[in-house]
Amino acid sequence: MRRTGAASPIAIIDIGSNSVRLVVYDGLSRSPAQLFNEKVLCGLGRGVLTTGQLAEDAVAKALKALAWFRILCDAMQVNRVHVLATAAARDAANGPEFIAEAERILGRKIELLSGRREAQLSAYGVLCGFHHADGVVGDMGGGSLELVDVVGNSVTEGMTTKLGGLALQDMTGGSIKKAAKIIREGLANAGPLDALRGRNFYAVGGTWRSLATLHMAQRAYPLHVMHGYSMPAKDALEFSKLLERTDTETLGSIDSVSEARRPLLSYGALLLDEIIRRGRPSAVVVSALGVREGFLYELLTEEERRVDPLLAGASELNRLMSRNSAHAAELVAWTGRLTTSLHLDETPEERRQREAVCLLSDLAWRTHPDYRAEQSLSQIAHSSITGVDHAGRAFIALSVFFRYQGLSLEGARSNLRELVTPRMLNRARILGGMLRIAYLISAAMPGILPRAPLVGSGSRLVLTLSPELEALSNDRLTTRVKQLARVLGREPVIVTKMG
Template sequence: MRVAAVDCGTNSIRLLIADYADGVLTEVDRQMRIVRLGQGVDSTGAFAPEALARTFEACAEYAGIVRAAGVERLRFVATSAARDVSNRDEFFAGVSERLGVEPDIISGAEEASLSFRGATSGLAALEVPGPYLVADIGGGSTELVLGDAGGVLAAESLDMGSVRMTERHLHSDPASIEEMRAATKDVDALLEATTVPLSEVRCLIGVAGTVTTVAAVALQLTEYDPGVIHHARIPAPLLLDTTSWLMGSTRAERSVVPAIHPGRVDVIGAGALILQRLHDRVADGLAYDEVLVSEHDILDGVALALAAGE
């Protein structure tokens, strides 16, 4: 069976097409477009017209790719940015018109389950100890999912993401020390208040575009290579060095780094800061003082569930 999953977040919209046979998912195509759907949502409570236009253009492009691939089942999930906006009916109609399916605004619990399922598929071969904390740092929120071989133990969506923290705090270029301190204080407060028991974490797994971009910068890749990124291990000192550079550099300096997508240039510093502060919070309990990076995430979880008829 050939299935397709679309994940629409605050900053990007992503597509996975995969074949499913005998319980195994084989990737056919994986695409990502930066659409910044969450532009200004934190302050206005609505999707901006230009943000919707960018998102609908990507949806139309994905519709052509899905048709050409002969996909049998398609699911479109939307998370943080689409939960509470005042004009979400316009968003629903635009997506449905182009892709032929309505977006599923999934609950935090389902998002956690799908992300954990996708991120931990294939982990057994690495022999890394659990419990695992899967961290999905998006544009508007960060999903923390703690689990082990038996499934999800605890999960929470925190109102911190690369776009949200940049819009709230990081206005200078480069960010000032005062702005960095304010962003750090905001992130630390949210981590301090989380209901997820971070003291139980033995392995930190980072997924999705923010984390994979930070990893690509840390590894000094001249071009983005998913094969190198998937299951890469970023030691604590290298993570700190990378975060320090991303937070302290100018947009112009970041824009010439091949591994950073142009749509992430202005917000990747805030994303790296979130990852850094999360690592620091769980470091004492980790079996290995590092971040394990996974290319597999909620998209893979959606595709697996869709193929299994769940």
């Protein structure tokens, strides 16, 4: 489904050292949604460092993929197509010849990214997908590794190295021992790692995503969403060492990794091992957004970049899928007033999560009533929203689940509960209880909630209905107010006139 009032679609073709990929987005925005995503693993960077040339078979495969992508862009009527090329085309002697033929096939100019430019765009990709990012971005491709420091909305000048997976494989003849030495020497003077201690390392690139996929499977992780997946540095280090010394084909979950990626896993593990030892981050956080999304982020205005990515994405889903998008704004204000009156000590992060819950709380209205709780839980937990960690994602999903399922913990047996703290689970129940009252009296339409405030007053939970809304007071409403009051430890009161 296209966004309401969306601009024309925009596509990026990324000619990388390992893969050639087409991603079509439904427009330029703070929270870009993908209409289409396809890749071909061509291995353009294989052998470049040892032969200085792009291999003929890899070139043929890449050019065929580009011809396919042009047909798809034409079929989707995508007029804005940006084509980016990275390390392989940059480093090979026959790179210019390949670029010229690729431009002829696509009918468009190709931007050949320098290493520093690639690092900058990778960093922008992380800024696009995380709220107040703080750490070092590492983008591991087939031909290179880029490192750059990010804080908030600022990016420092990054660096590039020849430590890509295919490059390491070529330089070492497949020797892990030699690769370890090259990596250690290559990162010895990596300036961005000097400032990494105690911060996040943002891992970008297919090889590290594959490594994280295996890590998820090994621990039976309950949420299969790659973006924002976080591994404590110690766990990531231990898992990297396991991959270094283990035949990855023996891992039970190896089928989740493409065969073309598997030979590069050991190099990705070696790199991550050395980065953790050298930089001592607090956690390794996976970013599914990189150069492509960074390129789009760069096209935004400064004002657009400052928009919260979580709330931008949730707002788009609200406009597309709720019964009346204007209702969410009233719901945010209504739940905010109650939160303040209850003295729940809401942190800035908790506030933005509550706002996201309000925006996403009506997505499942078309679903059969018996399945709305489970549908909304899955839909939100597995959505493409960004700007939130996995615990926050689970909290948002559970809050809407409680809206439909009721406030009993017995009914909330979802394994997503493993991702939230007791405080978050209690807040999800409270917010779910607020939603159950709000939707019952408003029918998801604007105009009612401002005339029916719900507040905490001393030991009481008081719902005040304006005179014209007196008929809303019934047994069903009383039951729901009682349910929320019980969770809060307060006395329920419904006042049917303005006090």
